[in-house]
Amino acid sequence: MRHFILGALALVLLAGCATPPPPEPGSAASKIVVMGKFKGIAVGAIRVARENGFLTAKVQLSNITSSNQTMYYRFAWLGADGFPVGDEETWKVLSLYANQATFLPAIANLPQAADFRLEVKTP
Amino acid sequence: MFARFSMLAVVALLASGCSNTSPVLGSKNISYGDTKAVETVTNEFGSTDLQMIAESMTRSLAQSGILQGRPVVQVYDVKNKTSEYIDTREITTSIKTQLMKTGTARFASDNTDMQSQVDQLKLQNQSGLYKKSTVSKTGNMVAAKYRLEGSISSIVKRSSDYKDVFYKFSLQLVDVESGLAEWMDEKEIRKTTER
Numbered sequence A: 001m002r003h004f005i006l007g008a009l010a011l012v013l014l015a016g017c018a019t020p021p022p023p024e025p026g027s028a029a030s031k032i033v034v035m036g037k038f039k040g041i042a043v044g045a046i047r048v049a050r051e052n053g054f055l056t057a058k059v060q061l062s063n064i065t066s067s068n069q070t071m072y073y074r075f076a077w078l079g080a081d082g083f084p085v086g087d088e089e090t091w092k093v094l095s096l097y098a099n100q101a102t103f104l105p106a107i108a109n110l111p112q113a114a115d116f117r118l119e120v121k122t123p
Numbered sequence B: 001m002f003a004r005f006s007m008l009a010v011v012a013l014l015a016s017g018c019s020n021t022s023p024v025l026g027s028k029n030i031s032y033g034d035t036k037a038v039e040t041v042t043n044e045f046g047s048t049d050l051q052m053i054a055e056s057m058t059r060s061l062a063q064s065g066i067l068q069g070r071p072v073v074q075v076y077d078v079k080n081k082t083s084e085y086i087d088t089r090e091i092t093t094s095i096k097t098q099l100m101k102t103g104t105a106r107f108a109s110d111n112t113d114m115q116s117q118v119d120q121l122k123l124q125n126q127s128g129l130y131k132k133s134t135v136s137k138t139g140n141m142v143a144a145k146y147r148l149e150g151s152i153s154s155i156v157k158r159s160s161d162y163k164d165v166f167y168k169f170s171l172q173l174v175d176v177e178s179g180l181a182e183w184m185d186e187k188e189i190r191k192t193t194e195r
Helices: A002-018 B002-018 B047-063 B088-102 B111-126
Strands: A032-034 A041-051 A054-063 A069-078 A092-096 A101-107 A115-121 B072-075 B146-158 B162-175 B181-194
Touching: A041 A115, A054 A069, A054 A092, A054 A115, A054 B047, A092 A101, A101 A115, A101 B047, B047 B088, B047 B162, B047 B181, B072 B088, B088 B146
Parallel strands: A032 A115, B072 B146
Antiparallel strands: A041 A054, A054 A101, A069 A092, A069 A115, B146 B162, B162 B181
């Protein structure tokens, strides 16, 4: 009986650990919004800079599978208050060869953009 | 009396149950879609191509730093060198609109707007219909510092299994006084259909 209770307790604790913690604000993970399914592609380093008054971003993407992958993406540009600025971007397609790593470059739509989210999805 | 009242209540209840509470009127086969979705209905030039080109060119030009002090730009039509019919004016209109929103440039009347502009100035100054103090004077139009012009071309290849279309859109900003191209960019799009 004691073993059973200990086992159950261990299971509960493990289940608790299995839930990934929410990404820290400002971290690379906090800038990625997965729309439904996103498999086989890993998001790496993100470089953000302000060039000639416009926010620019470069996001590292790696195909972690041994087959070619297609993904859909778009950037959502946010103002200092965290709300979107300007119109929504159009969805774009990116093809990645097997095990290819690439950098996705982006320029903000308006000078007022202070932050961004990258919306991603695989077919 | 009770039976009649009950009957009326039942009819009213049924009628209210049948009433349409949806804000949609019409056929279920017609629906509104996401205007920003990736369109792959055919591999001809489509909405996604137009939006991607306009977005890419606008941002590249706005962020290049060449448009200092909100210069006046005159937009020329994009030359369509493809074998398809493409409304290239829509590309330039999108680029113009998006650049205008960034606040980095001002736009002079282009070749299509010019006639309306001249007609309006003539009407105000020559018809004698308007109060003098409200009339826009001639000779004060602002000339463009730059002209923006571009072209779109395509390479189409077909085999029994594939149709491949390669689009190349080029845009350049030319200083009117010096004739020098101050900024230039390209956007390439490949669309392949497997039969």
